[in-house]
Amino acid sequence: MSEQSGPLTDEIRALIGKTAERLPASPPWGIEREGLRIFTNSIMDPDPRYWDDEFAKTTKFGGIITPPIYVSYIGRKTPAGAEDPISRAFRENPESDGIGGVRDQGRQPGALPPIPTPLKRVLNAGNEIELRSYPKLGDCIFSQARYADIKGRIGKDGSPMLIVTTETIYTNQDGEVLCILRASGFRR
Amino acid sequence: MTTADELRNKKQTYFDDVTIGQDMPPLVIGPMTPTHLFRWSAAIENWHRIHYDQSYAIYHEGLPNILGQGSWKQSILPRYLKDLCLPDGWPWKVSFQHRAMIVPGDTITVWAQVKGKRKVDGLGFVEMDVGMRIQPDTETCPGTATIVLPIRGGRAIPYPFVPPEGA
Numbered sequence: 001m002s003e004q005s006g007p008l009t010d011e012i013r014a015l016i017g018k019t020a021e022r023l024p025a026s027p028p029w030g031i032e033r034e035g036l037r038i039f040t041n042s043i044m045d046p047d048p049r050y051w052d053d054e055f056a057k058t059t060k061f062g063g064i065i066t067p068p069i070y071v072s073y074i075g076r077k078t079p080a081g082a083e084d085p086i087s088r089a090f091r092e093n094p095e096s097d098g099i100g101g102v103r104d105q106g107r108q109p110g111a112l113p114p115i116p117t118p119l120k121r122v123l124n125a126g127n128e129i130e131l132r133s134y135p136k137l138g139d140c141i142f143s144q145a146r147y148a149d150i151k152g153r154i155g156k157d158g159s160p161m162l163i164v165t166t167e168t169i170y171t172n173q174d175g176e177v178l179c180i181l182r183a184s185g186f187r188r
Numbered sequence: 189m190t191t192a193d194e195l196r197n198k199k200q201t202y203f204d205d206v207t208i209g210q211d212m213p214p215l216v217i218g219p220m221t222p223t224h225l226f227r228w229s230a231a232i233e234n235w236h237r238i239h240y241d242q243s244y245a246i247y248h249e250g251l252p253n254i255l256g257q258g259s260w261k262q263s264i265l266p267r268y269l270k271d272l273c274l275p276d277g278w279p280w281k282v283s284f285q286h287r288a289m290i291v292p293g294d295t296i297t298v299w300a301q302v303k304g305k306r307k308v309d310g311l312g313f314v315e316m317d318v319g320m321r322i323q324p325d326t327e328t329c330p331g332t333a334t335i336v337l338p339i340r341g342g343r344a345i346p347y348p349f350v351p352p353e354g355a
Contacts, residue, residue, distance in 0.1 A: 124258030
């Protein structure tokens with residue numbers, strides 16, 4: 001890849017450092033057992049700290065905990081009663097990739113503003129995770145994101161791309177920092 | 189795979205116990221199947237079709253198969269580091285990149301190798317290279333991690349963890 005700025009326009013550059021509102025990142029009832037069970041089964045982690053109350057009480061955490069990274073997923077689910085985003089996406093584009101239109105950041109109140117670029121294909125480029133504390137059952141989670149960096153590149157085949165890094169800080173109802181996630185993605 | 193009882197009864201690894209160059213115990217997962225991938229997509233409501241719609245992945249996107257999710261990989265590495273640190277250490281930081289694709293049929297070996305050790309404010313910081321290797325020898329997720337292990341006879345690692353100055 002060359003070091004040309006390529007698709008990095010002044011308008012996009014102005015978004016670097018832009019911070020979103022602090023938003024609820026969990027349902028109002030907070031972290032609950034069933035969601036935790038589904039998540040930990042999906043990462044194939046049978047740790048009794050996630051489900052055995054009696055054992056969990058004996059650990060340094062004092063009770064049931066959740067994987068820290070869980071906080072970055074529970075807020076992405078479609079709330080009950082909302083318009084079905086999958087039906088909407090395929091109504092708007094019968095060849096939808098299943099994510100464009102389903103998860104359009106610009107439509108979510110308080111989210112980071114969308115990046116004004118024709119480059120729509122998103123690929124995960126890398127992550128950094130810093131852990132401070134395990135979330136607990138019943139915790140209500142909040143997140144606050146910002147564009148930490150945006151770089152423009154021209155690929156070897158001449159195609160433009162953006163590398164977008166967002167930093168999201170997850171806290172609980174007491175403002176305690178649970179984890180900090182830095183995620184980079186390619187836009188092509 | 190690690191069992192619940194192994195995690196329940198895990199003995200502490202101390203800072204004093206690890207040496208530079210040491211391979212930490214790996215975690216082997218797989219072989220992965222389309223059902224594993226679909227379970228993750230459903231669990232987090234990620235409906236990107238390249239992860240579960242094989243026709244779409246191959247004929248529309250030109251991919252070799254449906255692909256394992258980057259979000260799943262980013263959940264596995266902290267889980268592995270957590271296991272290494274139990275019961276009283278702390279899996280402080282991990283960073284990694286997504287390289288080779290994981291597809292159904294792959295068996296994944298999550299690994300770590302100690303690259304450095306340092307004591308800061310009475311706590312034992314261990315720097316490691318980490319990754320998720322698929323057979324025969326392809327690295328899908330190279331990265332680095334810092335875990336904090338207790339020092340024998342030293343102070344307890346604070347919880348919640350607040351990194352000391354200079355860490």
